[in-house]
Amino acid sequence: MSEEKENIQFELTDELVDQVAQLIEVNDDKELNKLLNEFHYADIAEILDELNLEEAVYVIKLLDSDTTSDILTELDEDNREKVLKNLSAKEIAEEVEELDTDDAADIIAELSEERQEAVISQIEDEEHKSEIQELLAYDEDTAGGLMAKELVKVYETWTVAGCMRRIRGQAKEVTRVHSIYVVNKEEKLIGRLSLKDLIVAKSEQKIADLVKVNVDYVNVHDDVEDVAKVMAKYDLEAIPVVDDSQTLLGRITIDDIVDVLKEEAEKDYQLAAGITGDVDSDDSILELTRARLPWLFLGLVGGIGAFLIMEGFESLFTGKAVILFFFTPLIAAMAGNVGVQSSAIIVQGLANDEVRGSVNSRLIKEMLLAALNGIILALFLFLFVWAIKGELNTAFAISVSLVAVIIVAGLIGTFVPLFLNKRGIDPAIATGPFITTSNDILGILLYFWIARMILGI
Amino acid sequence: MSEEKENIQFELTDELVDQVAQLIEVNDDKELNKLLNEFHYADIAEILDELNLEEAVYVIKLLDSDTTSDILTELDEDNREKVLKNLSAKEIAEEVEELDTDDAADIIAELSEERQEAVISQIEDEEHKSEIQELLAYDEDTAGGLMAKELVKVYETWTVAGCMRRIRGQAKEVTRVHSIYVVNKEEKLIGRLSLKDLIVAKSEQKIADLVKVNVDYVNVHDDVEDVAKVMAKYDLEAIPVVDDSQTLLGRITIDDIVDVLKEEAEKDYQLAAGITGDVDSDDSILELTRARLPWLFLGLVGGIGAFLIMEGFESLFTGKAVILFFFTPLIAAMAGNVGVQSSAIIVQGLANDEVRGSVNSRLIKEMLLAALNGIILALFLFLFVWAIKGELNTAFAISVSLVAVIIVAGLIGTFVPLFLNKRGIDPAIATGPFITTSNDILGILLYFWIARMILGI
Numbered sequence: 001m002s003e004e005k006e007n008i009q010f011e012l013t014d015e016l017v018d019q020v021a022q023l024i025e026v027n028d029d030k031e032l033n034k035l036l037n038e039f040h041y042a043d044i045a046e047i048l049d050e051l052n053l054e055e056a057v058y059v060i061k062l063l064d065s066d067t068t069s070d071i072l073t074e075l076d077e078d079n080r081e082k083v084l085k086n087l088s089a090k091e092i093a094e095e096v097e098e099l100d101t102d103d104a105a106d107i108i109a110e111l112s113e114e115r116q117e118a119v120i121s122q123i124e125d126e127e128h129k130s131e132i133q134e135l136l137a138y139d140e141d142t143a144g145g146l147m148a149k150e151l152v153k154v155y156e157t158w159t160v161a162g163c164m165r166r167i168r169g170q171a172k173e174v175t176r177v178h179s180i181y182v183v184n185k186e187e188k189l190i191g192r193l194s195l196k197d198l199i200v201a202k203s204e205q206k207i208a209d210l211v212k213v214n215v216d217y218v219n220v221h222d223d224v225e226d227v228a229k230v231m232a233k234y235d236l237e238a239i240p241v242v243d244d245s246q247t248l249l250g251r252i253t254i255d256d257i258v259d260v261l262k263e264e265a266e267k268d269y270q271l272a273a274g275i276t277g278d279v280d281s282d283d284s285i286l287e288l289t290r291a292r293l294p295w296l297f298l299g300l301v302g303g304i305g306a307f308l309i310m311e312g313f314e315s316l317f318t319g320k321a322v323i324l325f326f327f328t329p330l331i332a333a334m335a336g337n338v339g340v341q342s343s344a345i346i347v348q349g350l351a352n353d354e355v356r357g358s359v360n361s362r363l364i365k366e367m368l369l370a371a372l373n374g375i376i377l378a379l380f381l382f383l384f385v386w387a388i389k390g391e392l393n394t395a396f397a398i399s400v401s402l403v404a405v406i407i408v409a410g411l412i413g414t415f416v417p418l419f420l421n422k423r424g425i426d427p428a429i430a431t432g433p434f435i436t437t438s439n440d441i442l443g444i445l446l447y448f449w450i451a452r453m454i455l456g457i
Numbered sequence: 458m459s460e461e462k463e464n465i466q467f468e469l470t471d472e473l474v475d476q477v478a479q480l481i482e483v484n485d486d487k488e489l490n491k492l493l494n495e496f497h498y499a500d501i502a503e504i505l506d507e508l509n510l511e512e513a514v515y516v517i518k519l520l521d522s523d524t525t526s527d528i529l530t531e532l533d534e535d536n537r538e539k540v541l542k543n544l545s546a547k548e549i550a551e552e553v554e555e556l557d558t559d560d561a562a563d564i565i566a567e568l569s570e571e572r573q574e575a576v577i578s579q580i581e582d583e584e585h586k587s588e589i590q591e592l593l594a595y596d597e598d599t600a601g602g603l604m605a606k607e608l609v610k611v612y613e614t615w616t617v618a619g620c621m622r623r624i625r626g627q628a629k630e631v632t633r634v635h636s637i638y639v640v641n642k643e644e645k646l647i648g649r650l651s652l653k654d655l656i657v658a659k660s661e662q663k664i665a666d667l668v669k670v671n672v673d674y675v676n677v678h679d680d681v682e683d684v685a686k687v688m689a690k691y692d693l694e695a696i697p698v699v700d701d702s703q704t705l706l707g708r709i710t711i712d713d714i715v716d717v718l719k720e721e722a723e724k725d726y727q728l729a730a731g732i733t734g735d736v737d738s739d740d741s742i743l744e745l746t747r748a749r750l751p752w753l754f755l756g757l758v759g760g761i762g763a764f765l766i767m768e769g770f771e772s773l774f775t776g777k778a779v780i781l782f783f784f785t786p787l788i789a790a791m792a793g794n795v796g797v798q799s800s801a802i803i804v805q806g807l808a809n810d811e812v813r814g815s816v817n818s819r820l821i822k823e824m825l826l827a828a829l830n831g832i833i834l835a836l837f838l839f840l841f842v843w844a845i846k847g848e849l850n851t852a853f854a855i856s857v858s859l860v861a862v863i864i865v866a867g868l869i870g871t872f873v874p875l876f877l878n879k880r881g882i883d884p885a886i887a888t889g890p891f892i893t894t895s896n897d898i899l900g901i902l903l904y905f906w907i908a909r910m911i912l913g914i
Contacts, residue, residue, distance in 0.1 A: 330760020
């Protein structure tokens with residue numbers, strides 16, 4: 001009766017992958033079934049991700065559809081797409097029948113519109129079919145796109161005993177029962193009950209007397225990131241989803257939120273590193289180029305900007321002032337680093353709803369912070385230049401410029417994400433090459449201006 | 458009977474904070490109680506985070522300890538520390554009595570050793586006290602440091618009916634019942650049951666017939682990041698924790714894992730941006746300086762390295778070759794960007810256990826990728842330099858150097874995190890200023906070498 005296998009020690013080894021590949025090659029279905037059935041579907045998905053397409057499809061066609069449907073949900077997205085291309089609409093429909101509505105809709109949503117229709121028409125269970133169709137209509141970034149139709153629902157007029165009897169039936173359809181949602185006769189959500197409450201209650205009690213009426217819920221059109229914030233903040237494991245007139249439509253469980261949080265974190269991290277789109281290290285060189293080249297191009301344009309600025313100051317490139325040019329990489333690096341530091345901390349604060357108070361007070365704080373850091377660093381640089389060049393003036397000019405550059409970079413790094421956020425643009429794009437590049441250019445310009453002024457050349 | 462309030466629309470406004478502050482000022486306890494009791498404890502914690510210390514302590518002393526204990530767990534860490542300093546050991550002990558063992562141990566762990574003992578000695582419930590002491594002994598980064606002692610446990614020899622009776626008692630102590638853990642008479646974990654299984658089963662059935670024996674579990678000394686990976690991968694909502702001889706010690710729930718994942722993501726993001734330690738935008742300027750200055754200093758040292766390299770080539774470049782100096786910020790920026798892109802994707806792959814296969818094949822792939830990107834970018838730069846300077850040689854020298862610099866930067870960005878990971882060091886540190894700085898210097902050195910060679914000067 002065990003659905004889940006003990007897998008904590010599962011390790012994907014080359015030997016295991018080879019063993020599976022060999023069994024496929026000699027068509028030893030019996031041995032293959034025996035071997036793979038020892039593993040959790042998430043582990044089998046990992047094995048399949050290492051096999052070639054033909055082998056993966058072989059395994060999918062071999063195993064039971066209650067296992068393979070789960071495996072499909074866990075496969076790497078690119079591999080899933082390829083595997084699905086090798087299955088007929090009928091075969092996909094059979095897989096989808098085994099899945100909860102949310103997972104089923106996610107898989108179907110990845111198909112072409114034409115195939116979507118073909119698959120849906122092959123789903124035999126009419127209720128499952130219409131629920132999947134309902135879910136497909138929602139935007140994938142909304143609560144509707146994340147919710148499942150499977151839930152346990154009782155009416156406020158029922159008794160505990162009646163309720164237990166009825167939910168026995170419903171619960172069989174639902175993988176995990178977190179909460180029991182209580183609705184009135186118009187199907188509007190009025191509260192919730194936990195299974196624990198029900199077990200602890202006396203059997204003649206009325207649901208209306210047990211129900212917790214102040215239930216958290218989200219609207220079907222709420223953004224998934226907001227849903228994630230609410231569930232994380234209130235430590236919820238499931239949340240009901242309602243429409244504008246409070247009708248109970250579905251529920252979202254915490255495991256989906258864990259995935260949303262991971263994806264968000266990866267997206268932000270990649271943006272900070274100058275990578276767009278959802279790529280991973282196993283993607284093709286072309287896909288990776290598409291994700292990386294635009295940001296590099298931005299860097300190139302920034303570098304050309306720096307070149308033009310320096311060329312504009314070329315006349316200074318004589319005698320002792322030549323040293324100024326040798327510090328431009330330092331100035332650009334410091335401007336870039338400070339900018340990214342400042343914006344990263346604002347972006348993170350915005351994501352956690354921690355950034356409150358006026359923009360001005362943020363900017364003043366960052367200015368003081370940047371000034372403090374800048375002065376410490378400039379002092380060090382001053383001593384270095386003075387020691388090796390023996391020129392007080394030059395050392396002074398370079399150091400003062402550095403402080404100014406750091407302050408301006410800090411202010412830009414603080415202001416840009418706040419500004420983007422206010423305009424409804426994801427502030428995370430501000431932490432990447434965008435900030436670095438603009439700070440590079442501006443920093444170098446400022447540096448030459450100030451240094452020239454101080455040196456009087 | 459409602460523990461949780463409807464809060465999805467909660468918004469922390471200045472008006473609300475002012476209102477609470479005013480009620481505190483006039484000591485209107487009745488109105489304050491009425492107002493705050495409308496909110497979820499997580500929301501009250503947000504309000505308290507905006508008040509000054511005196512006001513926050515006032516509220517904590519005013520409200521019931523079953524609410525305030527939860528509020529304490531949700532307060533910002535710095536604020537909690539200050540509030541706890543203003544409570545007596547007796548008062549803290551009362552708060553801690555209301556909490557689950559894991560939250561209780563977390564709060565006590567933040568106190569000085571002296572105060573820890575004082576608080577523990579004041580805890581009246583002997584079982585709670587000894588459980589908290591047990592948890593305090595575990596490292597906070599291990600499963601033991603995250604687990605709670607509260608769980609529902611049944612013996613394999615019981616029947617469903619007996620089980621239901623017994624767990625009614627246990628379940629009252631446990632906020633949420635995810636799974637029922639089945640042990641043998643030596644208290645060793647042998648499997649699990651869901652509440653759903655129990656409800657659906659017939660009352661005369663034996664637990665031994667229902668138990669799912671292949672239960673996932675973690676060892677008490679396992680790293681929390683590994684626990685998070687396992688729970689996310691297998692979509693678990695709770696996982697039992699055992700010692701080396703399989704004795705059931707506690708359980709970890711998914712809400713704690715959500716916090717671990719968020720903290721990990723924030724840490725990696727901050728490392729990538731050159732910020733160490735757990736700081737947020739509301740921390741003091743000194744704390745922020747401590748988190749940021751070391752990385753800026755690294756950048757400064759890198760910049761000085763670049764200066765020394767350029768100075769070393771000073772004599773070579775006169776007349777038309779001076780232009781080479783004007784492209785150093787571009788070269789440094791491209792080397793830095795490519796390096797961060799490559800390492801970010803490896804760091805992420807390592808975090809997701811996706812990086813398989815030999816280091817060599819990774820390096821070859823990155824080399825091809827970098828070469829492709831480099832050639833496209835270099836072509837553009839070549840045309841630019843040629844167009845505005847009309848010098849084919851210089852344009853060629855700069856472009857070829859750029860390709861070489863990008864390839865080397867990509868290889869370093871790929872190799873360093875793989876190397877750090879192999880040595881057991883968090884590879885995430887490789888995505889920040891560390892990679893940028895070393896690539897800056899190396900890039901500039903390489904650039905001048907190659908350019909000089911091509912130009913024959």
